[in-house]
Amino acid sequence: MSEMINNREYRRKVLKDLITDLHNGKSVDEVKQRFEDTFSGVSAAEISEVEQALIMDGMPVAEVQRLCDVHAAVFKGSIEDIHRPKEASEVPGHPVHTLKNENRALERLIEKNIKPHLEKLSNDRAEAVKLLRKDLELLSAVDIHYKRKENILFPYLEKYGITAPPKVMWGVDDEIRALIKKAETALDDTPAVAAAAIREATDKINEMIFKEENILIPMMLEQLTEDEWEKIYNDSDEIGYCLIDKPVAWKPQGKEAAARKKENAGQEGALVFPSGVLTLSETRCILNTLPFDITFVDKDDTVKYFSEGRDRIFARTKAVIGRKVTNCHPPASVHIVEKIIKDFKDGKKDHEDFWIKMGKRYVFIRYFAVRSEEGEFLGTLEVTQDIAPIVSIGGEKRLVEP
Structure with missing residues (x-):
């Protein structure tokens, strides 16, 4: 048992050292070999703990954010599967299924529309620019995907004390939003400038898809209860969905219909103010x-x-x-x-x-x-x-x- 604990602590230390080396200027190639020699796999939870440790030790969130793409490249292909049943998240309507469905839609847009239209830039610029403007307008819907992640998913991680990964990921989300706007403006520039700006935005989106599905989602599946997933599902309509139709109705398996009326019931009673008396219902409706x-x-x-x-x-x-x-x-x-x-x-x-x-x-x-x-x-x-x-x-x- 002590050997397992010591091994885990050693792996955690090496992992933190690798990210610190990158922070201090070493290249990915310089640290990659040590990573491969030391690790047979690393969990999303360990990545989270390392980011937390770096921030707690005083490294600014912006610095961890700068490393995000670098250490994702190092970890890519080495993140172990989280040993938790995945059947629930594969059911249509489950928030994880919805997130992945949106990611597949983003990938299709990039592969089947944006990349072929980029190839046309050098031959038929006017037509290509027209098509790419429509593509980027569709791509900007990723903002909805990110807003749902930032405003619904992140709060649940924070309740479990996981604060660093959401901050880092939110910062990268904002970078992507800015890159899409930059790409839209670049369409008025030369084909080379436009193509470079669009590829930068789509590459960043693909990297974020990897991080969501290999770091964020496993971390959430490891922590969240079925009740919490149901609350996430119920809140999601408020923000909307990215490039997909509204998901089908979903409830956790085995959930009884009569469960948890208490949370939303709210007692009707008198609220006495110096200037009058209102019921709870009246107060709520006035404020709304x-x-x-x-x-x-x-x-x-x-x-x-x-x-x-x-x-x-x-x-x-x-x-x-x-x-x-x-x-x-x-x-x-x-x-x-x-x-x-x-x-x-x-x-x-x-x-x-x-x-x-x-x-x-x-x-x-x-x-x-x-x-x-x-x-x-x-x-x-x-x-x-x-x-x-x-x-x-x-x-x-x-x-x-x-």
Whole structure:
């Protein structure tokens, strides 16, 4: 038993040393041989532990992210199968089946459309550019795939203390989003520049598919319960699907129809305010009817509540409840969130505003410090609204429309 533990610790140390060597500038070829000599296989869980250790030792998330593609190349073909029954995840409708189905659709788009159309660039540029624009528009739907991963899957890993891989993967997702936009712009450049930009984006997507199916999915299958997979399934419609139709209905095998009414039931009762009395149902409906979205983060930086209006600007699912707010944002913008909350806690500010263009929408994002009557900091309220219709108002309107 002690020999197994010592061997595992040794493997973990070597694995960490290899990634550190890459970080310090060694090439993949220089470390690959040592990896192959030392390991007959490495689990997704061990990769996760190594990334966690690197970040805990002070290596910035961005540095681990920079290594992500390199160590994936080293590990490729060496990740052992996680010994867990896979039948459930192969059933249509299961969230893992859906993720893989989307990956197959992305691979088909790249192999059957994008690559053949790239070959035409040198001969019939005008037609090739027209086809590739349509291809890249379809490819940009990968954003939906990544949003579902970031907003629904990652929170469950975080609940099990697995935080480094989601942060690293989210950073790479953002890189891919940027590369697709870069490829769309490059179509106006020379065929060589356009082809290089498109290949860079598709190569990165293929690498992410490998990481999802050989690192992320095995890790989640190892940790998550059937109840959690069912919650993921129930939340997925909120964000949508990438290049596939809505999956068929799915429930965990052996699940009884009467299970867990308690979670969604919610007691109807009176809520007494200084200015009136409302039932729970009335309160919920009022909050969901407000012409803006609200999200409340408590004093411990944990997401406690969000409104469920009909046309939310930013996707929210119930998986976000209980999640640390810093894990709800891309690594590149976490420092902004942390600064706002720190200023609120320190009493330096009571609100902070931002406004950004998102297609036809003009999004006004406001953050407010929520304080008790005694001035105690209770949390942060985010208010998000599309103000484009308001900005366009002119003249007067005094009559009711028929």
